[in-house]
Each structure stands twice: as structure tokens, then as C-alpha cells.
Amino acid sequence: xxxxxLSFGLFVAPSLIAFFIVVIIPTISxxxxxxxxWNGIDNNPEFVGLSNYVKVFTLDMVxxxxxxxxxxxxxxxxxxxxxxxxxxxxxxxxxFFGFSLALLVTRGLKGSNLLRSIFxxxxxxxxxxxxxxWQFIFTxxxxxxxxxxxxxxxxxxLSTTSTGFWGLVILLSWQMSGYMMIxxxxxxxxxxxxxxxxxxxxxxxxxxxMKNIIMPLVAQAFTVGLFLTLxxxxxxxxxxxxxxxxxxxxxxxxxxxxxxxxxxxxxxxGQGQAKxxxxxxxxxxxTLTQMSISKKKEVEY
Amino acid sequence: MNSKKNTIxxxxxxxxxxxxxxxxxxxxxxxxxxTMKGIFIDTMGLPFGKYFDFGNYPIAFERLDFLxxxxxxxIITIFSTVLIVLxxxxxxxxxxxxxxxxxxxxxxxxxxxxLIPFQSVMLPxxxxxxxxxFLNPAGLVFMYIGFxxxxxxxxxxxxxxxxxxxxxxxxxxxxxxxxxxxxxxVFPLLKPITVTVSILNIMxxxxxxxLPQLTINKPEWATxxxxxxFFFGQYSKQWHLALAGLLISMLPVxxxxxxxxKQIVQGVMAGSIK
Numbered sequence: 001x002x003x004x005x006l007s008f009g010l011f012v013a014p015s016l017i018a019f020f021i022v023v024i025i026p027t028i029s030x031x032x033x034x035x036x037x038w039n040g041i042d043n044n045p046e047f048v049g050l051s052n053y054v055k056v057f058t059l060d061m062v063x064x065x066x067x068x069x070x071x072x073x074x075x076x077x078x079x080x081x082x083x084x085x086x087x088x089x090x091x092x093x094x095x096f097f098g099f100s101l102a103l104l105v106t107r108g109l110k111g112s113n114l115l116r117s118i119f120x121x122x123x124x125x126x127x128x129x130x131x132x133x134w135q136f137i138f139t140x141x142x143x144x145x146x147x148x149x150x151x152x153x154x155x156x157x158l159s160t161t162s163t164g165f166w167g168l169v170i171l172l173s174w175q176m177s178g179y180m181m182i183x184x185x186x187x188x189x190x191x192x193x194x195x196x197x198x199x200x201x202x203x204x205x206x207x208x209x210m211k212n213i214i215m216p217l218v219a220q221a222f223t224v225g226l227f228l229t230l231x232x233x234x235x236x237x238x239x240x241x242x243x244x245x246x247x248x249x250x251x252x253x254x255x256x257x258x259x260x261x262x263x264x265x266x267x268x269x270g271q272g273q274a275k276x277x278x279x280x281x282x283x284x285x286x287t288l289t290q291m292s293i294s295k296k297k298e299v300e301y
Numbered sequence: 302m303n304s305k306k307n308t309i310x311x312x313x314x315x316x317x318x319x320x321x322x323x324x325x326x327x328x329x330x331x332x333x334x335x336t337m338k339g340i341f342i343d344t345m346g347l348p349f350g351k352y353f354d355f356g357n358y359p360i361a362f363e364r365l366d367f368l369x370x371x372x373x374x375x376i377i378t379i380f381s382t383v384l385i386v387l388x389x390x391x392x393x394x395x396x397x398x399x400x401x402x403x404x405x406x407x408x409x410x411x412x413x414x415x416l417i418p419f420q421s422v423m424l425p426x427x428x429x430x431x432x433x434x435f436l437n438p439a440g441l442v443f444m445y446i447g448f449x450x451x452x453x454x455x456x457x458x459x460x461x462x463x464x465x466x467x468x469x470x471x472x473x474x475x476x477x478x479x480x481x482x483x484x485x486x487v488f489p490l491l492k493p494i495t496v497t498v499s500i501l502n503i504m505x506x507x508x509x510x511x512l513p514q515l516t517i518n519k520p521e522w523a524t525x526x527x528x529x530x531f532f533f534g535q536y537s538k539q540w541h542l543a544l545a546g547l548l549i550s551m552l553p554v555x556x557x558x559x560x561x562x563k564q565i566v567q568g569v570m571a572g573s574i575k
Binding site for chain 1: 308311312314315318319322323325326328329332340343344345384387388389391392394395396399404407410411414416417418419420421422423424425426428429443444446447448450451454479483504507508509510511526529530533540543544547550551554555557558562565566569570573
């Protein structure tokens with residue numbers, strides 16, 4: 001008995017030690033640090049209560065418009081709302097495209113495998129490089145085409161909040177749709193062909209098959225797909241930095257970039273860490289809520 | 302008849318989508334062979350005549366210090382992935398085979414940590430690593446092991462559960478100790494999921510930017526994304542050089558995909574089912 005405990009310890013220790021030092025200790029000390037005037041270097045920061053959290057919601061106010069009423073709100077709330085809006089739009093589009101692509105390439109068309117390979121390519125490349133690439137497309141190529149064809153709509157992309165927003169959405173949709181496609185292909189291929197044969201015998205059309213066979217049996221994959229896209233869009237950093245760098249006037253800055261800048265540009269580690277703790281709570285709450293709703297839906301089917 | 306018409310329409314849709322998906326790559330390739338003026342005049346056409354310039358590549362290659370960056374990325378990715386695979390499979394195997402409250406607790410802890418975003422821990426982590434004198438490539442590999450463990454252990458855990466116990470028992474009866482049992486019997490059986498775990502970790506670590514940016518402070522240690530970031534900062538208005546640099550940075554991954562496509566796609570599929 002003793003021997004097996006020892007070997008258990010030896011086998012689990014390497015991962016567990018790295019995991020504790022890299023994830024668990026920083027998570028706990030991060031929460032503690034957010035209540036201090038920590039500056040990143042000092043070994044003995046003082047306890048300052050909630051003042052970092054107060055700073056998050058009182059310093060750096062921005063003017064915003066809502067239904068033509070102008071009012072002020074803390075930048076962090078503004079950044080949160082921008083991120084949430086981005087996440088909702090991206091999650092819907094990416095999963096819609098991913099699922100549609102999966103349906104397209106599982107119909108036994110010639111060249112389906114080649115199409116799959118092509119749709120998946122953008123995933124392999126890092127967000128930073130893709131962000132730079134699309135910066136060229138939005139600012140130079142769009143402008144160029146706009147000039148040649150006289151389309152005003154294509155000019156000046158990334159120089160306004162809304163083109164920055166849609167630029168980020170297009171970039172992430174292009175990047176992640178192929179990944180979601182692979183997940184949905186796996187689910188669609190797991191559906192027993194006998195179900196389709198039976199449906200064909202009953203004379204079911206494509207939409208009936210979709211509603212009664214595909215959707216219910218792919219529900220589990222939707223849980224995974226929604227989780228991955230939701231957490232990825234909420235945590236987006238590289239693409240945000242490379243494509244818009246938060247501009248114009250910090251209006252397309254997302255949560256991760258805002259936290260990074262608070263700590264390293266403003267040199268306010270305490271406030272940065274307070275934001276990081278709020279970020280942790282928000283991401284955990286949102287993804288857990290999504291998971292439990294999706295799981296419930298799975299059971300209903 | 303109707304189904305034939307459908308097939309044609311769907312094929313056309315597929316081709317159009319493929320063109321849309323590939324067009325960004327087309328744009329980088331053609332413009333990276335143009336002079337600055339060539340890009341200014343036309344961004345969609347092929348490079349031709351006096352606007353053709355191959356010279357962007359040698360310059361970008363040299364200023365990116367690409368060979369050094371490639372070597373660093375390769376070393377860091379390989380070391381991290383090999384150690385994650387080794388440690389995660391060891392842990393997961395024992396976590397499944399030891400049925401106690403603490404093995405459950407440890408597994409739950411790994412699973413729950415999937416919800417923690419990197420930015421929530423990065424400030425205390427960097428400060429801690431600084432104190433441990435670990436802001437270097439070795440420290441970076443260590444951090445990848447810490448961050449990579451959760452998903453890798455979850456994947457191995459799910460797989461080990463379906464591996465029959467009889468083989469291990471037979472090995473023990475034949476006189477294998479636990480290290481031999483793991484090395485000779487168990488690890489080879491895990492091969493399919495090892496491929497998945499390796500692919501997922503390689504894709505993530507190779508492309509990661511923020512963690513190296515926070516931990517590596519010497520140019521000679523910089524990985525490809527890090528070099529690309531500084532290179533782009535210097536040449537962002539000189540798109541002919543920037544695009545050549547982008548293409549050089551993308552090339553290793555595309556070549557890797559060409560050879561390991563099947564494994565990559567299967568890896569992603571298997572990784573998502575859990």
C-alpha cells in the first residue's frame with residue numbers, strides 16, 4: 001500500500017508541481033495582490049483594501065452614447081461591453097459558418113477533402129501574424145479596390161470603431177470557422193447512416209433531416225463549439241494587438257489588452273491585477289453559464 | 302436530376318468559399334514580390350516588370366534573424382511538447398488507476414483550471430518567475446508544462462479509462478516494476494491520444510506570443526512570433542518588407558501542415574470530443 005502511494009506521488013508530481021507553480025499559486029496570489037499597492041517589483045506591498053477596484057470604476061472615464069443620451073462610464077466597463085458585443089457576434093458567426101462548412105464537405109462531393117484542408121489552414125497560423133496580414137488587407141487592399149471601383153464603403157477601414165469591430169469579427173471568423181468545421185464534421189460523421197436511410201425511405205427532405213436527425217445528434221458538439229469560441233473571443237489578445245492595437249482612440253480595445261496595458265504601460269500593477277481578477281470571474285461565470293444551458297439543451301433532445 | 306443540379310450548385314459554392322479562404326494568402330504572396338510603389342499602385346495583380354522585386358525576401362530574412370528565431374521556436378516547442386506528453390501521460394495514468402479521494406480531487410483541479418484565462422495569472426506569474434530567476438527559455442518550457450498539463454491530462458485521462466487493466470496486471474505478474482509497466486506496456490498503448498496531445502500543444506506553443514513576450518528578454522532567445530512583432534513594429538509602413546517577413550514566418554507551419562495534415566485534423570477532432 002505504501003509503495004503504491006509512493007509511485008503515485010512520483011508519477012503525478014512533475015505535472016502537478018509545474019501546474020501549482022504556474023497556475024494555482026499565481027491565481028491565489030493574484031487575488032491577494034489585487035488588494036495591495038503592488039508595483040511589480042516591491043516585495044512587501046501594503047494592503048490597500050478595495051482601492052484598486054475603486055480605481056477601476058472611477059479613474060479613466062469615457063464619454064459614450066446610448067440611444068442619443070450621452071453619459072460617462074468607466075473605460076473598463078466600456079471595454080467589457082465592447083468585448084461582450086464582439087464575443088456574441090463572433091460566436092454566432094463562427095459557429096454558423098463552421099456548421100455550414102461541415103454540412104458542405106460531408107455530402108460526398110468530389111474534392112471535399114481538399115476543401116476541408118483549405119478551410120482549416122488559417123487556424124494553423126498565429127493570431128499575431130494573421131492580425132498583421134489582415135491589417136494590410138483592410139487598410140491597403142480595401143482602399144485600393146475602393147479607389148479603383150469607386151466604392152466609398154471600402155475606404156478607411158480600421159480607422160473607425162465600427163470598421164475596427166467588424167475587422168476583428170471578420171479576422172476571427174476566417175480564422176476559427178475551419179476549426180469549428182472539424183468539430184462538427186466529427187459529430188456529423190458519428191450519426192449512423194441507417195437513420196438517413198430510414199429518413200429517405202420516409203421521403204424526408206433535407207430540412208426535415210436537419211431538424212430531426214442532424215441537430216439533435218450534433219447538440220453535444222455545439223456545447224463544445226460554443227465553449228471554445230466563447231472563451232477564445234473573450235480572451236482575444238494577439239489579434240486585437242496586431243489588427244487594431246485598440247485604436248482608434250482605444251475604442252476597439254478588448255479586456256485582455258486593457259489589462260496588459262494597465263499593468264505595463266500605466267505601470268499600475270495593483271489596478272491591472274484587480275481587472276485581471278474581475279476578468280477571471282467574468283470569463284468563468286460566462287463560460288459556466290453557457291455550459292450548463294447547453295447541457296440542458298442536450299438533454300432535451 | 303434534381304440531386305445532380307444540387308451537386309453542381311454545392312460544388313460551385315465550395316469553390317467560391319475556397320477562393321475566399323485562400324485570397325488573403327494570395328494577397329500576401331503577390332505583394333511580397335512587389336516594390337513599395339508596386340503595392341501602392343495595385344494590390345491585387347501579379348507582380349510584373351519594374352514593380353517585381355525579389356529583394357524583399359533576403360532583407361526580411363536577415364532582419365527577422367529568421368534562422369535564430371526558427372531554431373528557438375523549434376527547441377522551445379519540442380522540449381515543451383515532449384515533456385508535457387511524458388508528464389501528462391504519467392499523471393493521467395496514475396490518476397485513473399488510483400481510485401482515491403485525492404486522485405479525484407487532483408483531476409478536478411486540473412479540469413477546473415481550464416476556466417482560468419492566462420491574463421488573470423500573468424502578472425503574479427511573471428513576478429514569481431522573476432524571483433526564481435526563471436525568465437529564460439528553460440523557465441518558458443516550465444511554464445508551458447504548467448499551462449499545458451490541464452488539457453493534456455484531461456485527454457489522457459479519458460483515454461486511459463478505456464485501456465484494459467489486464468495487460469498491466471500481466472506485466473506486473475511477469476515481474477515488471479511500475480516504471481517498466483508504464484514504459485513498455487502503457488505508454489505504447491496511448492499512441493493515438495499522444496498524437497492528439499502533441500498536435501494540440503505544438504500548434505499552441507509554436508504560435509504563442511504573449512508568454513514569450515513576458516518572459517524572454519534577450520533578442521537571441523526570441524521565438525518567431527516575438528521577432529515578427531518587433532520586425533513589424535519597425536517596418537509597418539514598409540509593407541513590401543513586412544509582407545515578405547509575414548510569409549517567411551508562416552512558411553514552417555504550412556510545410557508542417559502539408560506533411561502532417563491527417564494527424565492534425567484527426568488530432569483536432571479527437572481533442573474536441575472530450
